[in-house]
Structures are given as structure tokens and as C-alpha cells.
Amino acid sequence: MKISYNWLKEYININLEPAAVAEILTDTGLEVEGVDEIETIKGGLKGVVIGEVLTCEQHPNADRLRKTTVNVGGETPLEIVCGAPNVAAGQKVVVATVGTIIYTEEGDFTIKKSKIRGEVSEGMICAEDELGMGQSHDGIMVLPAEAKVGTPAAEYFKIESDFVFEIGLTPNRTDAMCHFGVARDLRAALIRQGKEGVESALPTVSSFSVSAKDLPFTIKVEDTDACPRYAGVSLKNIKVGPSPDWLQNRLRAIGIGPINNVVDITNYVLHETGHPLHAFDAKEIAGNTIVVKHLPAGSKFTTLDDKERELDANDLMICDTEKPVAIAGVMGGLHSGVSEKTTEVFIEAAYFNSVSVRKTAKRHALNTDASFRYERGVDPEMTIYALKRAAIMMRDICGGEISMDIKDEYPTEIEHTEIEVNLDRINTLIGQEIEPHMVRKILNALDIQIKSDNGNDTLLLSVPPYRADVTREADIVEEILRIYGFNAIDIGHKMHISVAQTDQKSEARYREKVSSALSARGFNEIMNNSLTKSSYYAGNGFKEEESVAMLNPLSQDLGVMRQTLIFGALETVSRNANRQRPNLSLYEFGKVYQNIDGKYSEQQRLAITKTGNQQAEVWKAPAGKTDFYYLKAEVEFILTSLGFSNWSEQEVENPMYDFALGIFINKQEVITLGKVNSAVAKKAEVKQDVFVADFNWEYLAKKAKKNTIMFQELPKYPEVRRDLALLLDKGVNYTDLKQTAERSEKKILRKVNLFDVYEGKNLPEGKKSYAMSFVMRDDEKTLNDKQVDKVMEKILGSFKHQYGAELR
Incomplete structure (x- = not known):
């Protein structure tokens, strides 16, 4: 603002x-x-003065140029070469003297003493567009004869x-x-702050008077809930034209372009008082009657922006006896607006229900100065003042005559809000004692009336309607504090806090644990909007009808609640990659939402994302692109930190991934991880490979409560490692081999690991080579070769029997 x-x-x-x-x-x-x-006007017309052309003759060396001498109030006249066809002796003109900067759309330039076709030129006689005072370039500006020579142009044109x-x-x-x-x-x-004699006041409207009552209007309000107050007044003999300079200057200063005097006045009063107004061409109001009502759904109406709109049954409309003329509180109609031909106007000043205006403005995607204020609530007590103020200005500026008594439909007066506050309670909430006289002083300064003071530190206050946000004691405390000054509140030397006693196995504790661990491992936490694009859920394994749709979406990109965290992660990757940040490790806790057969559900999920390089480039080692196995290691780390030790893995089909692995606990898939499908990534404008793990966090946190993490002393006896190089069918998975080995030997087998995979030359067709390590340890004694060999024979036998494995 x-x-x-x-x-x-x-x-x-x-x-x-x-x-x-x-x-x-x-x-x-x-x-x-x-x-x-x-x-x-840019530059403020510095260096530009009013001059008089003393002589004007043909330039000796150019047919289209004139040699002039111009008096600008100095000791000697200036010699100026001018190319304007309308320059003549005796004219009062606007002259840019040497050193003046001229601002143009093509660029700025400085007036210098120069020679033009051999003749000296000591300035420039200006046209409107050269000074930014208009669009005309037909010739120089010619001023009235009474313009005083030597007057600075900024003073003459009242430039501020x-x-x-x-x-x-x-x-x-x-x-x-x-x-x-x-x-x-x-x-x-x-x-x-103790400043004396500071007063704030609006201009008086005591000069408001009715010249005649020969342009009366009738007002009927059919929905007093949507329109609690509607007032209006008419004027005749209006002359529509440019506004005076002072009015144009006021509007330009805040970025509003002048239109005409009538419209400029309504804009001026709006930004003066905060109360929207609308001026109708009175001759376009059939029957001199205003009816505030709803129209049937599907009715058509063309607004001032020349767009035909289909109305909803809940849209409140301003109508005459034949047709609608405005959408209440939002925008007027194309055919009832003020034009150059307007001679009679009807001015509307109303108080509309904020919810009604907000819904209508959103429905039609209209955001105007009026709707912006009505949506938030305007002052119902300012209605008549704003109406009188505009009527007086139109009378004085546009030559109009006020032609009816103000008509004010206000059946139920909006009351002031009464709030009881306690001074001790105020000091408690602020954390510092404020003198009672200062509290009363601030309340009076804010126009909050003290209706009663029982002398027992309890005040009954009356809050004016223009402070619609002040409804309770805490709001009063905030008002006192912001005027008293947040900086005036001392910072205490001690902080008194209570340590929260929370369950060590609560979901919040597990979330904090995992979040801290991931952050320590180089991940960044992200938080995306729960609202997203409906197009994400057309396919990709989702059902569009299961999205929770917004009844009043802010935009198409925020039309539904998310069904997965993955698209938010992809948008984050896209945003960072477009800013040369392609190497990312991200995680997000958040809820996802679905509407299944009319029943709404929400579920807490965790998504971790890796993309780009795994580490920064260094001379000692290459950066190395992140891949599925880096992500899988992070997943296993999270499961282990939550106390899980027994889970199963299985390849799964999922349209969101090019390939995916499912992690199962108690036969339920709790995590899906893999490389995101390139077509899915493209929807979020991601071009690089992205790996995502999607956790059913709600289930994992619930099950983790039953897990017990056991601590044990360091082993006293050494470990023994044996390696096997196996020739296997390509369809055999490492996970299957690992589980088989663990079933074959449960007592002393501690670790199984895959440390090399080979496929290709020198291997039979359809075969691959796995190099696996097996670590064994007995916690009661030192293992000998015989025991280790026996275990390895047992494991190898299981591999041969179940998978046809051969030693290489």
C-alpha cells in the first residue's frame, strides 16, 4: 500500500x-x-523556465529550422534554434536551459550550448512530450500571454x-x-511519545447542502445480511473533464493514473477515508431506482472491463428496475459508468458483508481496490461522511448541483464491540508493568472509549466498528503494546521455562530423532505446500477422483490436496537445478490426503530424495553420481535407528518409478524406493535422475514403539571372514542369497555382504558372478578353521541346492 x-x-x-x-x-x-x-513529473522540471520569443526568423542553412531569441528573465536573451513549425515571435513558451536533463523513453540527455547547422543554440523550446507533460509532439507548448517570464516551470505547473x-x-x-x-x-x-497538540482529522463536510430535490432516487435492499447499509445521493449539471492539477498529483503520487474528475474524486475519497464509492451515470439507471438483490444463476452481466460474466445465485448485484448495473462491492457495469457525455451522477456508498464480497470476487477472479477493502471489512460509520465528501468535491470541481437528500438504508445499526479488560492481566500478558494512566492514554488515542472504570483495575471498553479485528482482551493488549512500543519492553535477565515431559516413544520423538540424523548426514529438510496441481494425479498410479479438491482454489496450481510427497520433492529439485544447485539430498515429513468413496483420509509420510552427485569433486576422487544404492543405504539406516532388524525386500511394480524396491514389515509394504519415472519427473520439469524413498511414517512410528534397542559389550573373541565367488543365473537376487545364508547358519554368522558383481566377457550366457563375504564370530570361544569350513560348506550347499550356484 x-x-x-x-x-x-x-x-x-x-x-x-x-x-x-x-x-x-x-x-x-x-x-x-x-x-x-x-x-x-520526472526530474521535477529542474532548469526549465517560462520564456518569451522575442524574434523568430528562418535559419540560413536549413529550411525546417528557425533562429529565435528568447527572453527567460536573464541579463541577455538566449539564442535558440528551434524546429517546431508553430514557433513565432511574441509567444510565451517553455524553455529548457543549458544543463537541464530531458527524460525520454528512448533515454535521457542533457541540454548543452551547441551549434546547429552553424548557428549557436543555448537551450531548447519544449513540446509537451519532451517534458513528460503529455503526448503531443505537434509543436512547442504555447502558454497564455499572462505567463510571467523567468518563472520556474515547476512553479508555474505546480509540480510537487x-x-x-x-x-x-x-x-x-x-x-x-x-x-x-x-x-x-x-x-x-x-x-x-509525549508530543503535545498533535491532532488528526478529516476535512469538514459541513458545507454539504442540497441545491434542489429534482433528481430523487429510490433505494431498496432485499438482502440486508449481505448489504447492511446502502446510501446514495445524486448530482446534476456535472461537467466531466480533467481533474485539477492538485488532485492529479495526489493520485499519481500513489501510482493511480487520473481518468476524469468524477472517477478521480471517488478514487481520492477511497484513498483518503478507506471507504469505496461508485459513481453511476444517473441517466443509465432505469426508473431512478436502486435495488440490491440476487439474480438467478446463469444471468449474464458485462463489467467495466468489457467482459461478459455468468453470475452465481449468491452474487449480490446492484440493479435498477430493468437490469443489473454493478456487482456489489466489486466492479460496476460497462454501460452505467461515467463517460465524457455524463451530466448526472448517482453516488453509491455502502457497507457490504465481507464474506459475500470475498466469495464473489474470487468466483469471478476480480481484484479491485473496492473488493480488496470490502473483503477485509470497511467502517460502516464512514459511509455518510465519504458520500458527503465526494458530493462536495463534485459540486466544487465538476460544477454539479446536489439534487436530492441523502438516502440511507440502514435498518440495523452495527454496534460497537464491548470488551472488558483487567489492568493486571494486561501487565501479565505484556510481561512488564505499564502505568494505568499510560494505558488509558493509549486507549483514548486509539479512539477506544472507556465506558466504565470500576476503580478496581477493570475497564469496560467500547471499540469502534472500523477495528473489526479487535474482539477480545488479548487484542486490546496487542493494541496497547504496539503503541507503547515493543522496543520499550525490557528484556529480562532470567528465562523461566518448564521442561516438557514427553513420551520417549512418541511419534514426535521418533521424528526428531530421524530428522536430526538425516540432517547430520547431509540432508536438508524441505516443507512443501499441501496444495498442488490436479494434473499430477491423472494417472501415475493415482485416481484423479480420489484427490481432495478445493471448493475455492486460489489457482489451478493449488487446486487439490497432495496424494504423495513425491511431486513436491520433484518441484524442489526443479527449482534448485534451475539455479545451478543440482546436487541434492532432501527429506520431508508431511501428510497426504485422499477422498475414497466420499470418505476423507490423511496419512503421515516421510519422503527422502537424492539426486545429482553424491559428493563434491576433489582431486583425489571423482564426484560420483548418486544412485539407487546410496538411497537404499539411507533407508536401511533409518530402519535400524528405529529399532527394526527384520524386514524383507522385494522388487515391486509402481508407475511412479522406472524400477522400485518394496520394504516389507509383517508382510506390509512400508517403504517404496527407486528411480523416479522420467515421464513423472518431466511433469515437474526435472531433467536429471531422481531417487526417492516413500515411507509410511505413521505405520513405522507406531510399530517402532514395540521395538527395544539392546546394548551389549564389545566382543571378546575375534571375527573370521570367508569369501565366495559364485557363478549364478542372472535372475538370482542378492537379497535371496543373504536370507538363505542367514537361515542356514543362525548361531555364528554375523554379517553377509556383496562386494563385487560381474557380468559379461568369459561368463556363460545368462550368468553373472557375485563375490560375497561372510563374517562369523562365536561370543563364547575362538573359532577354528574346522568350524568355519563346516559353516561355509553348509551355506554353499544351500546355494547350490536352491539356486544352482557354482564356485568360480
Whole structure:
């Protein structure tokens, strides 16, 4: 939100530096993200003055140029060569003197004393577009005869310098979405600082008066819940045209382009008071009647942006006796708006239900200044003031006549919110005692009325409706604290905390354990949005109808709840890879959601992702691309750290993966890991290989509670290792061999490992070679060769019998 410093000072009597104002506003919660110095015309017309052409004659060396002498108020006239066809002696003109910088779309240049076709030129007589004051380049600007020679152009054209605050407003602070709202907060902060005589006020509307009552309007509100208040007034004999300079300057300063005087006035009052207005061409309102109602679903309406929209039955509409003329609180209609031909206007000032406006604006993807404020809640008590203010300005600027008494439909007045607060409770929540007189001073400065004070440190407060976000005692404490100043609260020398006694086998403890371990092993934790694209779940093993769809999606990319964590991980990989960060180790804990036959479910999952290089390049060793086996090692590490020791592995078919391995516990698949299918990765714009393990974390955390991790002393007796080089069919898996070996010898076999695989030359067709190691140890005595050989013969025999293995 942009706030003009010059405009702000119209509502509060201050003379502070802009930087000081920015600091105060930030301290009160209106965070100033930047302060920009601006000029209504770039460069502020520095070096440009009003001059008079004394002589004008043909350039001796160019048919299209003129030699002129121009008086700009100096000791001697300037000699200027001019190419404009309309330059003539006796004219009052605008002159850019030597040293002036001219700003153009093509680039900036500085006026220098030069020779043009052999004749001296000491400046430039300017056209509108050369100064940024218009689009015309047909000739130089010719001013009225009364223009005074030597007057700086900035003074003549009333060019202003200003400072604009860019305020990052939180959604709850709708009261500060205008200049007066910011002035109100600034006043409260200055009063807290002890500044005397600081007042903030809106301009008076006491001059409002009805010239005649010959343009009356009738107002009917059929849905008072969606429109609790609707007021209007009409004016006739309006002359639509450009706004005065001061009004245009105000709007330009905050980034709003002037349109015409009527529309500019409604915009001005909006940014002054925070209350939206709408001006209708009164002649386009059939029957001089306004009806606020709902239309049947499917009705058509063309908005000001020239788009035909299909209405919903819940859209609140502003209608006349024949047709709709505006979407309430959002946007007016194309054919009822103010144009150059308008001579009569009807001004609307209303208070619409914020939920109704928000749903309608979202439904039609419309975001206007009006809807932005109505969605958050405007001040119902500002309605009549804003209406009178606009009517007075249109009367004074547009030459209009107020032609009816204000019509105000307000059947049920919106009450102030009453809140009871206790001063001791306020000090407890703040953590520091604030003097009672200071609390009362701040409340008064914020327009929060103290209705009763029982003298027992309990106050009954009345909060005005424009502070819709202040509804309870804690909100009052926050208001006091932000004005008192967070920086004024002392930092204590001691911190008193209670140590939480949580179950060592709770899901949270297991999550913390695994998270810390993965982070220590070089992984980064990620947190992705639970909302994602519905297109991800069209295929890939998912059913699109099982997605939990949003009733009111913010966009197509946020249309459904995720069914898996994998697509979020792929989006993270894509984002990093596009920024030259392709080597990633990631993990994410999160919930996934499904809608199966109308029943909603959610499940906690863990996804770990590896892609790119396993380690950085060094001179001693290559980087080495990460692969499936690096990921599998991490999976086994997690299972071991959770106390699992017995699990089975099996290749599985999964459309999300090019190849996948399932990890089973109690015959249930609890982890799926593998290389993500390239077509799936492409959906997230990922071009590199990505390996993902998807954990059923909910199940694992539940089962881990039953696991007991045993500690034992270091072995007293040595281990013995034996290796086997086996010739096997290609279809035999290492996992099967490992499990067979463990079944063959359960007492002294401690470890089985595969340390070499060979396929290719010098091997029979359809065969491969596995080199495996077997580590044995007896915890009661030292093993001898006879015992070890017996075990190895037993294992080899099992391999030969079950898999047809041969020794190489």
C-alpha cells in the first residue's frame, strides 16, 4: 500500500522528516518497506523556465529550422534554434536551459550550448512530450500571454516533490488502508511519545447542502445480511473533464493514473477515508431506482472491463428496475459508468458483508481496490461522511448541483464491540508493568472509549466498528503494546521455562530423532505446500477422483490436496537445478490426503530424495553420481535407528518409478524406493535422475514403539571372514542369497555382504558372478578353521541346492 507524505500531512499536523515517520509507523505495526522520493513529473522540471520569443526568423542553412531569441528573465536573451513549425515571435513558451536533463523513453540527455547547422543554440523550446507533460509532439507548448517570464516551470505547473511510503500491511489492518487511517495511528504513537497538540482529522463536510430535490432516487435492499447499509445521493449539471492539477498529483503520487474528475474524486475519497464509492451515470439507471438483490444463476452481466460474466445465485448485484448495473462491492457495469457525455451522477456508498464480497470476487477472479477493502471489512460509520465528501468535491470541481437528500438504508445499526479488560492481566500478558494512566492514554488515542472504570483495575471498553479485528482482551493488549512500543519492553535477565515431559516413544520423538540424523548426514529438510496441481494425479498410479479438491482454489496450481510427497520433492529439485544447485539430498515429513468413496483420509509420510552427485569433486576422487544404492543405504539406516532388524525386500511394480524396491514389515509394504519415472519427473520439469524413498511414517512410528534397542559389550573373541565367488543365473537376487545364508547358519554368522558383481566377457550366457563375504564370530570361544569350513560348506550347499550356484 502506498501512502503519500504530502497527502498524509493534510490530516495530521506534523513536521517530521519522512525517515522519522517511517520509523514510527514501523514501530506501531505498519511496516514501512521503503520510502521513495518522487516527483509528479520526472526530474521535477529542474532548469526549465517560462520564456518569451522575442524574434523568430528562418535559419540560413536549413529550411525546417528557425533562429529565435528568447527572453527567460536573464541579463541577455538566449539564442535558440528551434524546429517546431508553430514557433513565432511574441509567444510565451517553455524553455529548457543549458544543463537541464530531458527524460525520454528512448533515454535521457542533457541540454548543452551547441551549434546547429552553424548557428549557436543555448537551450531548447519544449513540446509537451519532451517534458513528460503529455503526448503531443505537434509543436512547442504555447502558454497564455499572462505567463510571467523567468518563472520556474515547476512553479508555474505546480509540480510537487513528495515522499511515498510503501507499507506492508497485514490483512487484519483494514482500518489503515487509507491516508486518514495511517494518520490516526501516527497520532496515537506521537501522543504516546509525549508530543503535545498533535491532532488528526478529516476535512469538514459541513458545507454539504442540497441545491434542489429534482433528481430523487429510490433505494431498496432485499438482502440486508449481505448489504447492511446502502446510501446514495445524486448530482446534476456535472461537467466531466480533467481533474485539477492538485488532485492529479495526489493520485499519481500513489501510482493511480487520473481518468476524469468524477472517477478521480471517488478514487481520492477511497484513498483518503478507506471507504469505496461508485459513481453511476444517473441517466443509465432505469426508473431512478436502486435495488440490491440476487439474480438467478446463469444471468449474464458485462463489467467495466468489457467482459461478459455468468453470475452465481449468491452474487449480490446492484440493479435498477430493468437490469443489473454493478456487482456489489466489486466492479460496476460497462454501460452505467461515467463517460465524457455524463451530466448526472448517482453516488453509491455502502457497507457490504465481507464474506459475500470475498466469495464473489474470487468466483469471478476480480481484484479491485473496492473488493480488496470490502473483503477485509470497511467502517460502516464512514459511509455518510465519504458520500458527503465526494458530493462536495463534485459540486466544487465538476460544477454539479446536489439534487436530492441523502438516502440511507440502514435498518440495523452495527454496534460497537464491548470488551472488558483487567489492568493486571494486561501487565501479565505484556510481561512488564505499564502505568494505568499510560494505558488509558493509549486507549483514548486509539479512539477506544472507556465506558466504565470500576476503580478496581477493570475497564469496560467500547471499540469502534472500523477495528473489526479487535474482539477480545488479548487484542486490546496487542493494541496497547504496539503503541507503547515493543522496543520499550525490557528484556529480562532470567528465562523461566518448564521442561516438557514427553513420551520417549512418541511419534514426535521418533521424528526428531530421524530428522536430526538425516540432517547430520547431509540432508536438508524441505516443507512443501499441501496444495498442488490436479494434473499430477491423472494417472501415475493415482485416481484423479480420489484427490481432495478445493471448493475455492486460489489457482489451478493449488487446486487439490497432495496424494504423495513425491511431486513436491520433484518441484524442489526443479527449482534448485534451475539455479545451478543440482546436487541434492532432501527429506520431508508431511501428510497426504485422499477422498475414497466420499470418505476423507490423511496419512503421515516421510519422503527422502537424492539426486545429482553424491559428493563434491576433489582431486583425489571423482564426484560420483548418486544412485539407487546410496538411497537404499539411507533407508536401511533409518530402519535400524528405529529399532527394526527384520524386514524383507522385494522388487515391486509402481508407475511412479522406472524400477522400485518394496520394504516389507509383517508382510506390509512400508517403504517404496527407486528411480523416479522420467515421464513423472518431466511433469515437474526435472531433467536429471531422481531417487526417492516413500515411507509410511505413521505405520513405522507406531510399530517402532514395540521395538527395544539392546546394548551389549564389545566382543571378546575375534571375527573370521570367508569369501565366495559364485557363478549364478542372472535372475538370482542378492537379497535371496543373504536370507538363505542367514537361515542356514543362525548361531555364528554375523554379517553377509556383496562386494563385487560381474557380468559379461568369459561368463556363460545368462550368468553373472557375485563375490560375497561372510563374517562369523562365536561370543563364547575362538573359532577354528574346522568350524568355519563346516559353516561355509553348509551355506554353499544351500546355494547350490536352491539356486544352482557354482564356485568360480
